Amino acid sequence: MSTSHVQIIMASHVNGIHRLFGGQLMAWIDIVAAVEAKRHAKSGVTLLTVDNLTFLSPVYMDETVALEANLTWTGRTSMEVRVLTYVEKLDGTKILVNKAYLVFVAIDNNEKPIPVPPFVPLTDEEKKEWDGAVERKSIRLKSLK
Numbered sequence: 001m002s003t004s005h006v007q008i009i010m011a012s013h014v015n016g017i018h019r020l021f022g023g024q025l026m027a028w029i030d031i032v033a034a035v036e037a038k039r040h041a042k043s044g045v046t047l048l049t050v051d052n053l054t055f056l057s058p059v060y061m062d063e064t065v066a067l068e069a070n071l072t073w074t075g076r077t078s079m080e081v082r083v084l085t086y087v088e089k090l091d092g093t094k095i096l097v098n099k100a101y102l103v104f105v106a107i108d109n110n111e112k113p114i115p116v117p118p119f120v121p122l123t124d125e126e127k128k129e130w131d132g133a134v135e136r137k138s139i140r141l142k143s144l145k
């Protein structure tokens, strides 16, 4: 499964140095990732943590950005989603401008964590992302100690 979002950068999206405002991109990343997590969990979700939110290149007005969200890992009630953001040039080439990983927890109507269906990685890329997610979770938990 995959969830995508496409956006043309308008005047209201840029900051004082004429680049896409990072907080705006973060909001789009949060939304596309949350929808990907909800589609998998088939329940409400809440954002637990974000890491590797790396801005690789600036984005300017009138450019087209395309966000692609993919589930990378599931635990019992938590899920990790990767969001890749590209600038799409007029000739169709895509330049990666941001990569982020977000962890959501599935919740019921009482806001209590509930189990999610397991995700089974099949392709080499999915297996690599799964292994990366396990490592990221371990680093995250160590950083809290």
Ligand SMILES: CC(C)(COP(=O)(O)OP(=O)(O)OC[C@H]1O[C@@H](n2cnc3c(N)ncnc32)[C@H](O)[C@@H]1OP(=O)(O)O)[C@@H](O)C(=O)NCCC(=O)NCCS
Pocket: 045, 046, 047, 048, 049, 074, 075, 076, 077, 078, 079, 103, 105, 107, 111, 112, 113, 137, 140, 141, 144
């Ligand atoms: C997310 C939330 C529901 C989790 O509640 P909780 O009481 O910690 O629940 P649990 O201890 O059962 O943990 C739930 C899952 O989160 C994981 N988790 C908790 N803290 C974690 C951390 N720091 N890093 C990674 N995973 C973590 C647990 O391992 C568990 O995953 P699993 O079931 O797949 O093993 C709660 O912390 C919360 O509501 N936070 C605020 C979220 C929010 O408001 N987000 C912003 C807008 S949506």
